[in-house]
Amino acid sequence: MPTSKEVTSQENLVVPKTARFSWLGLVMALPPVLVITCFVGIPILIAAGLSLGFTGGPNRVIALIGQEIHPKNHWWGTLDGYKSVFKDPRFFGDLKLTLSVTLVSTVVVIVMALGMAIYRRIRGGKLATVLVSLSLVPLFVPVVISAFAIKTFYDGTGFMKTLFSQFGIDFPTLTMTSSAIAIGTIWTSLPFAILMISSGLQSIPDALIESAQDAGASFFRIVHTIMIPLAFVPIIIATTFTAIGIMGSFTIPYFLGANQPAMLGVEIPNFFSSYNRPQQSVVMAFVIFGAASLVAIFYVWANLRSAKQSGRI
Amino acid sequence: MKFKFYKIAALVASVALIASGSMYQASAATQTIRLYISADTNIQDLWVKTLIPEFNKTNPDYKVDVTFDRNGANDAQTLAKILASKGTGRDSGIDLIDGGIVTTLGKAGLLYRSNTGSTPNLKDVPYALVKNGSGGIPYRASTVLLAYNSKNVKNPPKTLADVLAWAKANPGKFTYNAPAGGGSGRSFVQTVLDSALPKTDVKTLQTVASKEAQAGWSKGWEILRSLNKVTYGQNGTYPTNNAATLDLLAKGLVDLAPVWSDQIASAIKAGTMPKDIKYYGITTPALTGGPAYLGIPSASKNRDAARVLVNWVLTPAAQNLIVSGSLNGIPVIAPAKLDPTVAASISSLDIASLRAPYLAVNDFDMKAAWAIEVPGK
Numbered sequence: 001m002p003t004s005k006e007v008t009s010q011e012n013l014v015v016p017k018t019a020r021f022s023w024l025g026l027v028m029a030l031p032p033v034l035v036i037t038c039f040v041g042i043p044i045l046i047a048a049g050l051s052l053g054f055t056g057g058p059n060r061v062i063a064l065i066g067q068e069i070h071p072k073n074h075w076w077g078t079l080d081g082y083k084s085v086f087k088d089p090r091f092f093g094d095l096k097l098t099l100s101v102t103l104v105s106t107v108v109v110i111v112m113a114l115g116m117a118i119y120r121r122i123r124g125g126k127l128a129t130v131l132v133s134l135s136l137v138p139l140f141v142p143v144v145i146s147a148f149a150i151k152t153f154y155d156g157t158g159f160m161k162t163l164f165s166q167f168g169i170d171f172p173t174l175t176m177t178s179s180a181i182a183i184g185t186i187w188t189s190l191p192f193a194i195l196m197i198s199s200g201l202q203s204i205p206d207a208l209i210e211s212a213q214d215a216g217a218s219f220f221r222i223v224h225t226i227m228i229p230l231a232f233v234p235i236i237i238a239t240t241f242t243a244i245g246i247m248g249s250f251t252i253p254y255f256l257g258a259n260q261p262a263m264l265g266v267e268i269p270n271f272f273s274s275y276n277r278p279q280q281s282v283v284m285a286f287v288i289f290g291a292a293s294l295v296a297i298f299y300v301w302a303n304l305r306s307a308k309q310s311g312r313i
Numbered sequence: 314m315k316f317k318f319y320k321i322a323a324l325v326a327s328v329a330l331i332a333s334g335s336m337y338q339a340s341a342a343t344q345t346i347r348l349y350i351s352a353d354t355n356i357q358d359l360w361v362k363t364l365i366p367e368f369n370k371t372n373p374d375y376k377v378d379v380t381f382d383r384n385g386a387n388d389a390q391t392l393a394k395i396l397a398s399k400g401t402g403r404d405s406g407i408d409l410i411d412g413g414i415v416t417t418l419g420k421a422g423l424l425y426r427s428n429t430g431s432t433p434n435l436k437d438v439p440y441a442l443v444k445n446g447s448g449g450i451p452y453r454a455s456t457v458l459l460a461y462n463s464k465n466v467k468n469p470p471k472t473l474a475d476v477l478a479w480a481k482a483n484p485g486k487f488t489y490n491a492p493a494g495g496g497s498g499r500s501f502v503q504t505v506l507d508s509a510l511p512k513t514d515v516k517t518l519q520t521v522a523s524k525e526a527q528a529g530w531s532k533g534w535e536i537l538r539s540l541n542k543v544t545y546g547q548n549g550t551y552p553t554n555n556a557a558t559l560d561l562l563a564k565g566l567v568d569l570a571p572v573w574s575d576q577i578a579s580a581i582k583a584g585t586m587p588k589d590i591k592y593y594g595i596t597t598p599a600l601t602g603g604p605a606y607l608g609i610p611s612a613s614k615n616r617d618a619a620r621v622l623v624n625w626v627l628t629p630a631a632q633n634l635i636v637s638g639s640l641n642g643i644p645v646i647a648p649a650k651l652d653p654t655v656a657a658s659i660s661s662l663d664i665a666s667l668r669a670p671y672l673a674v675n676d677f678d679m680k681a682a683w684a685i686e687v688p689g690k
Contacts, residue, residue, distance in 0.1 A: 061393040065417065067677055089685050156545075156566045176550035258550045259491045259688035273388075274493035275681035276673075 051282040052077030066278040085283045093261035094284075097178060098247060099291065101263060105185040106243045112186075113193035113238065117231075118223055121201040122209075132198055139191035147255040150184050151175050154256075176258045184252035189245060193238040200234025201227055236302035243295045247288060264288045344618040345376045351385035351412030355579060355640055356605075360411070363638045368625055375618055380407075388414045395423055398612045407610055408619040415449040415608035416673055424448030425609040425616055432620055434627035437646040442604050445520075445669065449606030452626045453635045454643040455575045456602020456667050457500035460592040462568040469569065472597045473508055477536065479569065480543050486568040488545035488552060488561060491688070493680045495555035496670075500601040501571040502683055503671060506533035507598055522674040530679070534686040541690060549689040562590060571600055578641035602667040604645055643667075 046058045053072035055063035063069050070080035085091050116135060120128040138146060153159050154174035164171035174180045204227060212222050228235065253263040262270065264284055271281035307313045350357055357379070365377045382391065391407070392414055398405030410418070418424050426448045429435045435443060435450070442451040459476065461469045465486075470479040480487035490498035507515045509532035517526040541549035545567045552558045555576060561567045563586050572592065580586035594600065607626070609619045625631055629651055632644040637655045648656040671679060 061396050062389065064396070064421070065389070065392060067674060156561075157564050173546065176546060176548070254553065259553075260684050261689070270493055270684070271681075274677070275684075276677040277681065 047282045047285065049077075050279055051081050051286055052079075053081060053279075062278050065276070067276045069279050081279045081283050085280050085287075088280070090260060090267070091284070094264050094267045095287065097257075097261045098264045098288070101178060101181050101185065101253075102243050102246045105182050105189065105246050106239060108182075108186050109189045109193045109242050110197075110235070110239050112190060113197045114228075114235070116194050117198035117201045118227065120198055121204065121227065122219070122222075132194060135194050136191045138187055139195070143188055143251045144255075146188055147184060147251045150180070150187065150252075151255050154180060154183075175256055178257065180256035181253045181263065184256050185246045185249060188249075188252060189242045193242055196234050196238040196241075197231060200231035204230045233302050233306045236298060240295050240299040244292045247292055247295075343374055343376050344615060345378055345408075346615055346618045346622050347378045347380065347406060347408045348622075349380045349382065349391065349407045349410045349412070351382040351388055351391065351410065351414055352605075353384055355575065356411065357381045357383075359635065359638060359640045359642075363634050363640075364626065364631060367631070367634060368622060372621065372625065375621060377622065382412070385412055385414065388412070392417065395610050395612070396421075398610070399423055402612070404614050405610060405612055408613045408615045409622060410608045410610065411452075411605065415606040416446065418608050418610065419447035419449045419606070420673070422448075423611055425611045425613065427609070427620065427623065432624045432627070434624050434646075437650065438627065439645075442645065446604075446606050449608045450623050450627075451604030451645045452607050452623070453632075453640075454602060454604040454645060454667060455573055456594070456643060457497050457571050457600040458574050458577065458592045458594050459600070460562055460570055460572045460577050460590050462562070462565065462587075462589055463591045464589045465568045469591075469593065471595060473504060473595055474597070476569070476595060477505075477540070480540055483568065484543045485545055485547050487540075487543065487570065488558065488567050489571050490552040490554055490558045492683050494553045495558070497555050497558060497571045497573050497576075498551065499676070499680065500670065502533075502537065503676075503679060504598055504600050504668075505536050506530050506679070507668075509533045509536065518671045518675045519669045520672060522672060524678075527675065527678060527682075530682065534682070537683070537687045538690050541687065549687070551688060559586065563587060574602070574643065575641045579639060582639075582641070599668050601670045602643070603670050604667075 049057075050059045050062065053070050054077055055069060055071045063071070068084065070078055070084065072078045073080075116132060120132050141149075155161075156173050156175075158173075158175075160171045161173065174183070208226055208230070209222060212226055217225075248265050249263065250265040250269070253266050257263060257266065264287070268281045268284050268288075271277045271284065304313070348360065350360060360377075361379055365379070368377070369375070382388070391410075395405050395407065395418060397403075415424070424447070427435060427450050432450065438451055445451075459469065470476045476487075489501040492499035492502045510518075510526075510529045514526040514529050517523050541547075544551065545561060552561060555573060558567075558570050558572060559576065559580060562570050562572070563580075565587075574592070577586065577590070577592050581588070581590065607623055609616050609623070613619060627646065629646065632646050632650070633652045633655050635642040636644050636651065636659055643659060644651060648659060670676060
């Protein structure tokens with residue numbers, strides 16, 4: 001009698017699947033799980049409590065110090081904190097800016113990264129490799145440095161302004177605008193997207209592309225029916241990570257954005273410390289958390305899809 | 314296995330030895346004052362490079378341990394720690410605090426209240442300042458002044474009304490930073506708001522939380538909104554913080570801006586600000602300024618030692634250092650008590666005449682309201 005269950009894979013090969021409980025496996029998985037539970041999970045629960053007006057226990061000090069705190073008036077809490085944020089004239093402007101910058105920057109980043117990756121896959125060669133390597137440089141520049149560099153580049157005495165004034169053209173001062181935030185976030189997000197998508201495309205077998213070319217498929221046909229579907233998961237991963245990263249970014253919008261509206265990544269610490277309204281800042285954090293979760297659903301869906309296709313589930 | 318056990322035992326023994334050693338040290342004749350600084354690096358320098366070495370010359374029996382928290386990044390945790398130590402009666406690890414949280418602690422009744430009995434030198438500090446501290450001890454001050462580029466501005470405006478008129482006559486050449494980002498812009502905003510308020514309401518906002526008095530801000534917001542078209546950028550945007558204002562001034566992009574007295578003086582001294590930049594105080598009303606407070610948490614273990622340091626900081630010798638050192642601060646004792654040459658450098662600044670900022674609660678509300686009312690409107 002076999003001790004392990006036997007499953008049949010798609011290729012009709014019999015592989016033994018051991019479902020034995022392993023202490024070693026548990027011990028190895030435990031540290032990250034514990035760290036996530038203690039330092040992320042529990043604080044999220046405490047913050048959720050504060051957003052619903054639970055002002056006792058671990059929230060006692062913050063509720064004592066903070067202003068405009070709405071304490072709970074039902075057993076489950078209160079929605080007054082959420083109401084006060086939704087009634088705040090700043091909030092929807094901030095949310096609109098956050099979502100629009102996220103959308104615009106993500107689309108631009110993915111399109112540019114795709115272009116770069118496809119060029120490298122189809123044409124290849126030394127130049128393409130050099131270009132891809134160069135495009136990764138921003139990955140190694142700390143964000144605060146790049147934010148300051150972009151600020152000095154586009155501000156009132158910046159390079160663009162100086163250059164254009166040589167020809168008598170008044171180049172607009174871009175700092176303190178949403179365009180500057182978009183430029184900054186694209187600059188910082190591009191390398192990761194290129195890395196992800198280009199490695200996804202590199203793994204497509206030459207045989208597929210060459211046979212399509214032999215059959216007379218056009219360039220766009222190859223990109224559309226072979227390359228993008230086969231690199232689908234890396235593209236989705238790059239998209240979701242870029243979008244979530246931009247949505248919660250602080251440094252770039254802090255250096256380059258206008259005072260109002262501000263991206264939520266800047267507005268949340270403003271509310272928390274400068275305005276001393278911790279409850280409202282936590283509520284905003286949950287709104288952005290919700291938006292990021294919607295993006296994350298794509299990621300999960302794409303992973304499930306690829307897992308199904310390869311027969312893992 | 315046995316070898317391993319010995320190793321662990323040796324480790325435990327050595328840790329215990331080190332721990333007992335340090336405990337022994339703490340209980341020796343030397344008393345340790347654990348100073349917690351929640352401020353910018355210029356304040357860290359003031360303590361570590363200037364005040365503490367000088368204090369130790371006359372008080373060799375005291376050791377000052379400094380914990381530095383840049384710009385109060387951990388203020389919330391520090392507050393929580395002190396509050397918790399009060400509740401549990403356990404040591405919070407802090408004997409003396411220099412930072413913005415001192416006033417919050419004072420209002421919450423978590424500070425040891427010093428008086429002239431325990432801290433004799435308090436008698437030289439104006440009583441109003443001591444009272445406002447609610448337990449915090451004022452030990453230096455700074456105020457907001459106007460800085461101008463003397464190359465382009467020959468007759469800088471002397472009153473607030475003149476400043477507003479100047480800004481409108483010279484579009485793009487004046488600015489102030491967002492109040493949430495730094496005290497210099499905050500002071501300008503408060504001064505404009507105050508100029509349109511009855512004197513009693515200004516007093517109220519400086520001393521108690523009052524939504525009624527805040528209602529009077531609407532006129533001031535209108536004045537500030539009218540500047541949107543004439544401040545730097547001319548599109549209703551403002552520099553993010555004190556440093557950004559100084560940057561615009563140094564690059565010659567603006568000719569007039571409110572700045573902190575100590576920051577501008579240090580910048581000119583260090584050469585990061587061109588020599589053409591000069592600064593002065595305006596009147597009717599003046600820009601606000603105020604003292605920085607030291608606080609001794611009421612649960613502090615070494616409060617007697619902390620009191621000795623506080624008392625020393627209020628002596629003319631220490632106050633001289635605050636004024637003449639790299640900080641360029643304002644003394645909290647009368648300039649007549651200082652070294653005459655030092656006193657001459659601050660003859661135009663008197664701590665007693667500084668216009669006080671709002672109480673923290675109103676100040677937070679002002680910063681929050683400015684963001685709704687002014688930028689981009």
